[in-house]
Amino acid sequence: MKNLLANISNPSDLRKLNSSELPELAKDLRAFIIDIVATKEGHLGASLGVVELTIALHYLFDTPNDLLVWDVGHQAYGHKILTDRKSVFHTNRQFNGIAGFPSRQESNFDTFGVGHSSTSISAALGMAIASNLKGETEKHHIAVIGDASIASGMAFEALNHAGVSKANILIILNDNAIGIDPSVGALKEYLTRVKSDKKLAAQNNIIKALNFDYSGPVDGHNLPKLLSELERLKKVKGPKFLHVITTKGKGLQKAEEDQITYHAPGKFDKISGERLKKEKSLYTKYQDVFGKTVLELAKKNKNIVAITPAMLTGSSLKLMMQEIPNRTFDVGIAEQHAVTLAAGMATQGLVPFCNIYSTFLQRAYDQVIHDVALQNLPVIFCLDRAGLVGEDGATHHGVFDIAYLRCIPNLIIFAPRNEIELRNILYTAQLGLEKPIAIRYPRGYGKNKDWQQPFSKIEIGKAVTLKQGDEIAILSIGTISDSVNQAIDLAQNKKSLAHFDMRFVKPLDEELLHHIFSNFSKIITVEDGTITGGFGSSIVEYATKNNFKNDIQIVGVPDEFITHGSILELQKEVGLDSNSLAELFSQT
Ligand SMILES: Cc1ncc(C[n+]2csc(CCOP(=O)(O)OP(=O)(O)O)c2C)c(N)n1
Ligand SMILES: CC(=O)[C@@H](O)[C@H](O)COP(=O)(O)O
Ligand SMILES: [Mg+2]
Secondary structure (H helix, E strand, O other): OOOHHHHOOOHHHHOOOOHHHHHHHHHHHHHHHHHHHHHHOOOOHHHHHOHHHHHHHHHHOOOOOOEEEEOOOOOOHHHHHHHHHOOOHHHOOOOOOOOOOOOOOOOOOOOOOOOOOOOHHHHHHHHHHHHHHOOOOOOOEEEEEEOOHHHOHHHHHHHHHHOOOOOOEEEEEEEOOEOOOEOOOHHHHHHHHHHHOHHHHHOOOHHHHOOOEEEEEEEOOOHHHHHHHHHHHHOOOOOEEEEEEOOOOOOOHHHHHOOOHHHOOOOEOOOOOOEOOOOOOOOOEHHHHHHHHHHHHHHHOOOEEEEEOOOOOOOOOHHHHHHOHHHEEEOOOOHHHHHHHHHHHHHOOOEEEEEEEHHHHHHHHHHHHHHHHOOOOOOEEEEEOOEOOOOOHHHOOEOOHHHHHHOOOOOEEEOOOOHHHHHHHHHHHHOOOOOOEEEEOOOOEOOOOOOOOOOOOOOOOOOEEEEOOOOEEEEEOHHHHHHHHHHHHHOOOOOOEEEEEOOEEEOOOHHHHHHHHHHOOEEEEEEEEEOOOOHHHHHHHHHHHOOOOOEEEEEEEOOOOOOOOOHHHHHHHHOOOHHHHHHHHHHO
16 A cells, blocks of 8 residues: 655645545554654644544645644644654654744744644634735634633633634634543533534534534544535635544544543554553652642641642642542633632632642733732642753743742742652641742652651741852752752862752742852852743842842853753753753852
């Protein structure tokens, strides 16, 4: 059997095929995705689910002139392969390779940069309005959005606008009933009903009520049906909505059966789909330190509640969901709601642990300020994936949180040096701080086997001395202190280096700082967040305010967006690995 994909580099090649050949092409495309992701890793299930839809869209529409926007973009591997990137797809998400998400820098087929969800309808609507204003009335604008992503506030805001816009926009809802974890909420229940009750789709249809030409549900794996419905919609002007039903992981049995794991399964056998066994780590992931500790605390403190916006597995709050479901809330992709929900709970004496990846809290900034900090409500923000996250790249690095949180009054900011510190600050926070606190910790594993020690209370605003010295003071924050420790050992430096783990970005340990500034001529700050406005900046502010003239050097993430690659590669790139730090300390 000939491989149809072999002769296809871009949609112009694709459009030369007879439509009857497309199901065969779908098989080839799936096999290609599976083949590469099996060894190179990445997001799998979402792309497998939209293979037919991807082919149909590029076959029928005049991409890149017609504008196709993918929501999140983790499902766009097929799109990348069919748009000039087949030969480099093996570099997906790797350092110096192509990005894991659509990126305008990478291709003109990638009309909009994504990674965070629920932006596609707004972006496509903006493009459609621009086309109207330019008189390009025949242009098509298509947003492909998943069932979890469409439940987010931003997507609702865009639907509300699009429905009265008369813009030539087609919204395709790719409904597979799951996000990373199973989709939640009333919209999910409505969509489930629509799928089983065609009358409901035709009559009491909430999308129709918002002025869209609604069609569906359509089987998203049936190419002839998809093509004929898309052909029809191409001729309809104004806002249109196509409801497509797909199976996440389609075509790889294991991925269909275990959709949560196969969202991003790591390496697997491309034939059986079986995940390759990794050597079991002796250590625990920070997310599990959080998940296990919060569960332990919640068993004792009945006021504890926990919230996740759609990252039940990633945050490890699934542990608490399994045992205490009535106090664990997966609110879907709704970071803004998650924060204000926590604020409301706190007004009533509950103790909310609001777990949000550092990068996704960016979306709920006003809620943190206006709903939590301004009212001084004791919400406990747990910011997972802080620092460089690796292969997800620029859209996902949690490097801005220190800078964007540090300027907010009332907020305590803590970065644990290790698992024990994380455990103890979670314990301390639920004892009652009468203030909000943000606790930031990284992606991946810790380094202590026996972190499950008896709880001990952490004094707010108290730093610790990790190494005495008397010439250069190194001030670090969070888990980067490990690299600093190693660097101190490696440094070829005659000078005596002291190391302080400041722990709290806010409030700073001013007593210790006074001692440091009075006794060391040179101070180096090290953090895995942005240099601009971050922890180091807070030390410079302290020095200025107190009239200290010491030499201060800030080491951290430079003022640019950091690419994708392994965390170590990226640390090397920005000078935060132990060798780079050792070199710096040696030259000082
Ligand atoms: C603002 C934001 N919050 C959370 C995420 C993490 N995330 C990535 S994909 C995903 C699930 C998306 O589900 P859906 O839209 O249904 O697409 P599917 O994976 O099913 O194709 C989530 C929660 C994100 N990318 N952006
Ligand atoms: C696409 C997306 O936003 C998520 O799937 C993200 O990649 C999850 O990151 P973790 O693997 O760190 O949970
Ligand atoms: Mg989905």
